[in-house]
Each structure stands twice: as C-alpha cells, then as structure tokens.
Amino acid sequence: MNLVFASGVLFPQKVGPLEYFRGLPDEYPDALFPNVKGIDSVEQRAKQLAEEIDQKKFPSGPIHIIAHSMGGLDARRFLVEGPKSLTERVVSLSTIATPHHGSLIADLLAGELEGSLITDLLAGRFDGLARIVSWPLRRVIEAFPGLRKNALDDLTTNFAKSFNEKFHDVPTVTYYSYAGSDNTSLALTPTHKFIARRGKTPDERSNDGLVTLASAAWSRRLTEDPWPADHFGVVGHNIDTLDAVRGFNHIEAYRRVVDRALATPPS
Numbered sequence: 001m002n003l004v005f006a007s008g009v010l011f012p013q014k015v016g017p018l019e020y021f022r023g024l025p026d027e028y029p030d031a032l033f034p035n036v037k038g039i040d041s042v043e044q045r046a047k048q049l050a051e052e053i054d055q056k057k058f059p060s061g062p063i064h065i066i067a068h069s070m071g072g073l074d075a076r077r078f079l080v081e082g083p084k085s086l087t088e089r090v091v092s093l094s095t096i097a098t099p100h101h102g103s104l105i106a107d108l109l110a111g112e113l114e115g116s117l118i119t120d121l122l123a124g125r126f127d128g129l130a131r132i133v134s135w136p137l138r139r140v141i142e143a144f145p146g147l148r149k150n151a152l153d154d155l156t157t158n159f160a161k162s163f164n165e166k167f168h169d170v171p172t173v174t175y176y177s178y179a180g181s182d183n184t185s186l187a188l189t190p191t192h193k194f195i196a197r198r199g200k201t202p203d204e205r206s207n208d209g210l211v212t213l214a215s216a217a218w219s220r221r222l223t224e225d226p227w228p229a230d231h232f233g234v235v236g237h238n239i240d241t242l243d244a245v246r247g248f249n250h251i252e253a254y255r256r257v258v259d260r261a262l263a264t265p266p267s
Helices: 042-056 070-081 104-109 117-122 126-143 145-155 157-166 186-198 250-262
Strands: 002-006 063-068 090-096 174-178
Touching: 002 042, 002 070, 042 070, 063 070, 063 250, 070 090, 070 145, 090 250, 104 145, 104 157, 104 186, 145 157, 174 250
Parallel strands: 002 063, 063 090, 090 174
Antiparallel strands: none
C-alpha cells in the first residue's frame, strides 16, 4: 500500500524522539512521511510534497494521501498542479483538522480580526485571554518573517476563499475529511473558547482549538463523527505534557482512516 502522511505547519516530521504523527511510522513502516518546510507557503510546500513523493518512487499501484492541518491544503494544490505522472495515481486524500475554510486563530495572529484587546478584556470575554496567549506566538512570528508572509497568511479565512475558488476537487480523487472537537490540553483552552464564542452555527462553534468542524469538513460532510481530541491530539500529542492523549486512541483512528482509504475504488 502506497501511503503518504503529510504534516502541517511549523513542526517537522521528527524532532529527536518526537514524531509528528506519533507512532504511525512504526504502524506503517513503508509509508512516506514527507519533510516539507514548516513555514513555507502552500505553493512552496505543495512543490516539496511532489518532490518527496517522486523521490519515494512507489513502484506501482494507487497512492493515498493522509494529511493533517496545513498538509491538507498542500495536498489539494499538489493534486491540481503536480506532475500528472504522480497525481493520476492518487486515488484518495484524507484530510484531518485541515482549515479548508481558514482558521480564526490565523486571522487573530495575522491581525485580521476586528476589535481590540482592551475592549475584549473589559467585556470579560475569552477573546482577550486568547489575544494575550497569542502574544508569545506573535513574537515567534516576528522572529521568523517567512512564517508571517507565507504559512500564516495561507491559513487565514481570506486566503481560503481565494484558494477554494481556484483549487477544486479532482474528479478522479475521493476526498475524506476528519476533525477533532475537544479541548484536551490546557494550552489550547483560550483559543478553543475564543472560537466557540465567535461561531454562529454549531459546527462553527465546535472546534479543536485552532480549526472548526465547519472549516475541517471538505467536499462532503465529515466522514465520521469528530474525534475527542484537539488540534495536536488528533496526531497523538498532548502539548501540555508531550505525552499521548488520554482517552483517545489515535492509532486506532488512523487505522480506520487508512482502511477506508485503501477500500476506495480507483475512478
């Protein structure tokens, strides 16, 4: 089976003993875990994804891509613009917690949301707390100009609108989408509440701390019920402790994702 696990923004596939997709390299030792640059734009990352898949040189058979977060946008662009020798072999794309319609937190960090910190604090809203928590992230963004110009901008709702108008589904590819909708780490509590307060519909309020169910759903409704984990928990991490998420078996969840993908008939 030809599996590709595409990672999201900022973090590499492996840092010391920490794996982006916790435990999945052992579960799927023959799969490709592409190393794309974490702070590059979707355009750049899609090209890197194509290069990595080409270098892997799957000898034969259909290819299935499973992508987390921004990796799903990279894969969608790759499927439209990538070399036909590769894209015509892709049968399915499964996206997990991908902000297909953008992320309010990216909007917040990019300064694209209305309202002020003082107003939010006086109103006693979680918006203010989310803005305070985002302050160190803003310092990181300032230290890496490429992140602000490339990756962060490509996760905003404004970018998503133009991206979706241009990069439509490929008829020969089956698209699946999955999402998390729980708050399993304290670090994402402020952003989780921030998004929940601003949502207008249940799916816009339910979120994983960074991405809503409404944004994660693509091409159809979510493929299965939301997973009980936050944005990092869906790949097996509790960012408070760097341990696995308690009460959620992400390995079993990915087995379902993989089994469903492999059962997809070629178009």
